[in-house]
Amino acid sequence: MAEDLDLMGQDSDGGSDEVVLTPAELIERLEQAWMNEKFAPELLESKSEIVECVMEQLNHMEENLRRAKKGDLKISIHRMEMERIRYVLSSYLRCRLMKIEKFFPHVLEKEKTRSDKETSSLSPEEFAFAKEYMANTEAYLKNVALKHMPPNLQKVDLLKAVPKPDLDSYVFLRVKERQENILVEPETDEQRDYVIDLEKGSQHLIRYKTIAPLVASGAVQLI
Secondary structure, three states, X not given: OOOOEEEEEEOOOOOEEEEEEOHHHHHHHHHHHHHHHHHOOOOOOOOHHHHHHHHHHHHHHHHHHHHOOOOOHHXXXXXXXXXXXHHHHHHHHXXXXXXXXXHHHHHHHHHHHOOOOOOOOOOHHHHHHXXXXXXXXXXXXXXXXXXXXXXXXXXXXXXXXXXXXXXXXXXXXXXXXXXXXXXXXXXXXXXXXXXXXXXXXXXXXXEHHHXXXXXXXXXXXXX
């Protein structure tokens, strides 16, 4: 891959801000999103622009390989790299779909209640999938069980029936940018809140909800 790629980001005033990435930087962004999604207990912000750019680059690489001379050793090396990228991409998307299926009422409720200034956790395709999954689940429950029960038991609150993501679970992380005065909640009633600094390059095991904003901002990387 030899072409730089443009990603549309958000500046501090909410306007569009174009970010130019090299192919290597793009793949690094994809791998970071993949690792964070794998190890975070909740569904993270959708990286649909990165996904689209990676897919475009894979198509571009495929076209270049078709024009390459047969027998060139570089062809097999590039094909192995393409397969590696495809694996990371499909694993990232599959992980997100699994979380949507697992937490669909809470994912949709979060999407419903978010403000216009907040970034959506779902791509348009994921949002459509989540709505369809919820509708199918409700229809299945009604046809298989609820319609056979007394009238006062024929409704189910999926927000209460489906467990929420466990934000109190612990995660491993590597610090990419030094952070100061991170408030850590106590684990027992006898303890008090305390503050820690996270040094760049250090690794920690810490409660997810403590560092969730840092994962979103890219200041730390889950590992």
